[in-house]
Amino acid sequence: MSDPRKWARLAVALGILLLLPAAVTLPSVAGPPRAGLSGPLNILLAGIDPRGTHTRPLSDTIIVAHIPADRRGVYLFSLPRDLVVWIPPFAKNGVTGRYAKINAAMALGSETGPDRYDPGQGWExxxxxxxxxxxxxxxDAGAVINFGGFKRMVQTLGGVEMTVDQDVVSEHLKPDGTRRDLLPGCRIGGKCLRPYTGPQKIYPKSTAAVRLRPWEALDFVRQRYGLPRSDYDRQRHQRQFLRAVARQITDPAQLLKVMATVGDDLTFKDGGHDLTDWLVALKDVDTTAVVTVTLPGGPVLEHGKYLGERFGAGVTSFFAAVKRDRVAAYLLDHPTLVDPVVKTRRPSSRPVTRG
Known part of the structure; x- marks a missing residue:
């Protein structure tokens, strides 16, 4: 039977913390999985920045976790938040179909009434x-976590140790973690694309893992300005963060503590299956084999104006491999899509301090 510690790492790595509240009872689970959870599994994860149920949420992070039928590992790939797509009509609240950036789908679907929003409905x-x-x-399942839950999760873990693979400069925060000053005439959410000015927090490239405090971890995974590949670098950092958190969850008791801390800031979509279904279906997953994938893409420009992102050549064939449950074979033929595993020296206990 699987090591319960692997369950904890898997749960956090996928962002679906509520899957395993009874991980300590795993040895009692037996029998074949029900038909609904056999075969390959796909789980949709979203990170949002709401400030309560009266604020429309946008999905700044969109990650798909693909678990093959043979349970040999987990594959994580991201969709750019600015990907221009067709958002279909939504009968639950009467939203009409439209072309827009994909992160608007969460906002449009979440509306339940005047100034009332439900992230769980937006996830649909x-x-x-x-x-x-x-x-x-x-x-087959999904999860939505907001920034408050993210920070509390990292706080419970005592920070997150990860290697910074490139210099990252914060657009939002000063070196001490406070918000940067606003340019005259600018306000957050206004027409200024980059409204901040003044000193900036810096996350320098490292060869050893550094411990990011909660505010640093959240700030780090949000950054895209100034990076060579902009949002594609940010997506990679978000997937690296998931892997780093997974390594730090060492036992079911720690997982339960994290779950209790996150609380209502995480919405879980169980796909209509109970805990036992999930425990049985995932008990043989190799949680040490988490592979992260960067899909090619680039900006959509019209007369020099940025309209969003679009996927590049080859993405359609990758998605076909996901549908056919042939991701491992596809990546063997297309190794450049796989994110390199950052080799590190012994982790440092000091937080990132440069700014």
Whole structure:
């Protein structure tokens, strides 16, 4: 039977913390998985920045976790938040179909009334939209976590140790973690694309893992300005963060503590299956084999104006491999899509301090 510590690492690596509240009872789970959870599994994860149920959420992070039928590992790939797509009509709240950036799907689907928003409902329209892009007809499960839950999770872990693979300069925060000053005439959410000025927090490239404090971890995975590949570098850093967190969850008790801390800041979509279904279906997953994938893409420009992102050549064939559960074989033939594993020396206990 699987080591319960692997369950904890898998749960956090996928962002679906609520899958395993009874991980300590794993040895009692037996029998074949039910038909609904046999074969390959696809899980849709979203990170949002709401400030309560009265604020429309945008999905700044969109990650798909693909678990093959043979359970030999987990594959993580991202969709750019600015990917221009067709967002279909949504009967639950009467939203009409439109072309827009994909992160708007969460916002449009979440509306439940005047100034009332439900991220769980927003996930449904996001899942349909992502499904149209990828060809994944139905996601087996999903999760939505907001920035507050993210920071509390990292706080509970005592920070996160990860290697910084390139210099990253914060657009949002000063070296002490406070918000940068606003340019005259600018306000957050206004027409200024980059409204901040003054000193900036810096995350220098490292060869050893550094410990990021909660505010540093959240700030680090949000950055795209100034990076050579902009949002594609940010997506890679988000997937690296998931792997780093997974390594730090060492036992079920620690996982339960993290879950209790996150609380209502995480919404879980179980796909209509109970805990036992998931425990049985995932008990043989190799949690040490988490492979992260960067899909090619680039900007959509019109007369020099940035309109969003689009995928590049080859993405359609990758999605076809996901549908056919042939991702491992596809990546063997297309190794440049696989994110390099950053080799590190012994982790440092000091937080990132340069700024």
């Amino acid at each position: 329209l996001l899942a349909t939209t992502v499904g149209q892009v990828t060809g994944i007809k139905r996601f």
